[in-house]
Amino acid sequence: MFAVATKNFVEEVDSGGLLIPVSSLNDAIGLLTVVVKRKRFWFWQKPKYLPTDFNLNDILTGDTPVKPVVAETDFLKYSGTFGDNIQGSVDAGFVKANVNLEAKDSSKLQSSFGSLKKEEVDVQKLLQDCKDRVLDMTHCLIQQTKEKHKRVFGIVKERILTTQPCSVIEEVQQGGQCGGSLTSCGPKSHKISLKENASLSKDSNITMEIPTQTTIAYGLIELEIKQDGRFALCLMSDTNGGFEVDGAGPPVHTSEIVLLQQELEHLSEHFQLLSELPASIRSSLLQHITELMQDSSAISALQKVLEQNYLQPGVGDIRPTDSQQQNIQGILDMLVPSQAGQSTPLLTALHLIISALDEMTQDCLEVLKICCNPTALQTMEQLVQCVSGNKDMPLSGALTEDIYSNTKRLFSLSNVSMQKDGNVVQTEIKHPSGNLPLVLCIVIRGLASLAFCG
Incomplete structure (x- = not known):
């Protein structure tokens, strides 16, 4: 509290x-x-x-x-x-x-x-x-x-x-x-x-x-x-x-859009792993994660559990509350191997999505909860391509007024502007934007991987 x-x-x-x-x-x-x-x-x-x-x-x-x-x-x-x-x-x-x-x-x-x-x-x-x-x-x-x-x-x-x-x-x-x-x-x-x-x-x-x-x-x-x-x-x-560290070189500065493109490409294998899970597990994971969004502290708790128990043991001590434990345990039971404390690529992929959700503001999570259905997520995943380099996208029947309105609000809260120009949707990263556009793209691509119908 x-x-x-x-x-x-x-x-x-x-x-x-x-x-x-x-x-x-x-x-x-x-x-x-x-x-x-x-x-x-x-x-x-x-x-x-x-x-x-x-x-x-x-x-x-x-x-x-x-x-x-x-x-x-x-x-x-x-x-x-x-x-x-x-x-x-x-x-x-x-x-x-x-x-x-x-x-x-x-x-x-x-x-x-x-x-x-x-x-x-x-x-x-x-x-x-x-x-x-x-x-x-x-x-x-x-x-x-x-x-x-x-x-x-x-x-x-x-x-x-x-x-x-x-x-x-x-x-x-x-x-x-x-x-x-x-x-x-x-x-x-x-x-x-x-x-x-x-x-x-x-x-x-x-x-x-x-x-x-x-x-x-x-x-x-x-x-x-x-x-x-x-x-x-x-x-x-x-x-x-x-x-001070011996041999440390000067920092390399890269434009925001290039950094976003490079990072999404670097993370693509994590999204691929999630999309290849059995449909029953993907459906259940998406349901559990959507329920966790009701309580931002539950998102933080799961992120810390994954980090301290599997990815970076010993970085802290977190005990989820009783009200959070059920969904967290349900998620872990699906992906955690039998050997306690052993990390896997799937756990890293899950940690990626949960960590990005943990970076979102409460306002972002409120809007995102409304969009957590397969149709909206897969439509928003196409819009991520606009943000990460392909500046505009032709409208499709899947982009209803409700999805467009909620997506525009969600993107705006993440420092990305969106507008219609005839039959085309255009996006632009605001300046300065920080890491919010990247976090948004990671969340959408991750959740869309769980909603993948192929």
């Missing part, structure tokens, strides 16, 4: 900016706290930030501490409510199963952080204080971090914190009737087996009290660290820190 609330807060007040949401109430984050930035499995994924128990003074040599000058200002008063209401009737035919489902589902997350303030370090003074200072390269934190690949040091230069007790409230209401046989009636439900003409209802209301002086978001200055312990503060947002 807290992690979702802070993520929503940052998306609302600093979308595309430099603020990082705090993911746990257990993280004690103050100014000059050392935070380790860990780059992810795929280059386009947002990095993970791991706050440590140390601050800058703890890892400096010498006895003179750095004493920052801090400016404190009122930030804003914040209260946000996020949720959805789903009501519908579905008569669906899946492989080996026929399901008649009538359901009402609503969820709401209300974050009342109240009046917030910002604390910010005077960076010019910090530069002067750090001049000629050297890091203790024998410090255990530096030693352990340097041994890891793709790790960067940053120090907290600003933070947003509460000024009064506040709360995060989650309300969930579910009800439904099923005819046929179904294992789950939604990602928030507990593990339960529904029989012929069964019904299900569930309400929950959870309140989390947040104490005063709680940091909910922060900003970093990354450190560029030389082998002898000298370091520089990376003051520009497009300047990255890291440990």
Whole structure:
């Protein structure tokens, strides 16, 4: 709840900016706290930030501490409510199963952080204080971090914190009737087996009290660290820190459209693997993934389970909630080999799709859920060709007004414009766009591979 609330807060007040949401109430984050930035499995994924128990003074040599000058200002008063209401009737035919489902589902997350303030370090003074200072390269934190690949040091230069007790409230209401046989009636439900003409209802209301002086978001200055312990503060947002490596060459800059084309071509074997799965498994996977989209934290949980158990063991410790476990386990049971902890190309392909979904905003996921049917997905896959180089596509009968409207909205949220020109659809990547167009193309191609009818 807290992690979702802070993520929503940052998306609302600093979308595309430099603020990082705090993911746990257990993280004690103050100014000059050392935070380790860990780059992810795929280059386009947002990095993970791991706050440590140390601050800058703890890892400096010498006895003179750095004493920052801090400016404190009122930030804003914040209260946000996020949720959805789903009501519908579905008569669906899946492989080996026929399901008649009538359901009402609503969820709401209300974050009342109240009046917030910002604390910010005077960076010019910090530069002067750090001049000629050297890091203790024998410090255990530096030693352990340097041994890891793709790790960067940053120090907290600003933070947003509460000024009064506040709360995060989650309300969930579910009800439904099923005819046929179904294992789950939604990602928030507990593990339960529904029989012929069964019904299900569930309400929950959870309140989390947040104490005063709680940091909910922060900003970093990354450190560029030389082998002898000298370091520089990376003051520009497009300047990255890291440990000096012998023989490192200059970065290669490639245009966005060329990079997108190259990356999709590089990933094509993953999409091919998914499209070659038996129809029953593809149908079930698409159903489970669509259900996970109801809860963005469930997408994140599955991504972390795949990463820590199969692709990068030991990078963290995630335990999905009971309400998430059923769909996650259903997906893993279909693809995980009998040997625990063993990765396979199929798991990597699944991780690719789930990681891309995890990079999407909540607004993107809401629109995407509407488009998760074979007709819409296969039509959108053709539009991906427009985005990745073939600038326009003749209209076909499959591109109905509903599909076009939803697709245009989804693409716009991913920094891709779309418009009709007569009988042709045209797309264009907005500038600057970041990695959102690539993430969108990966999601569509991945889900379309599961909807493949051949």
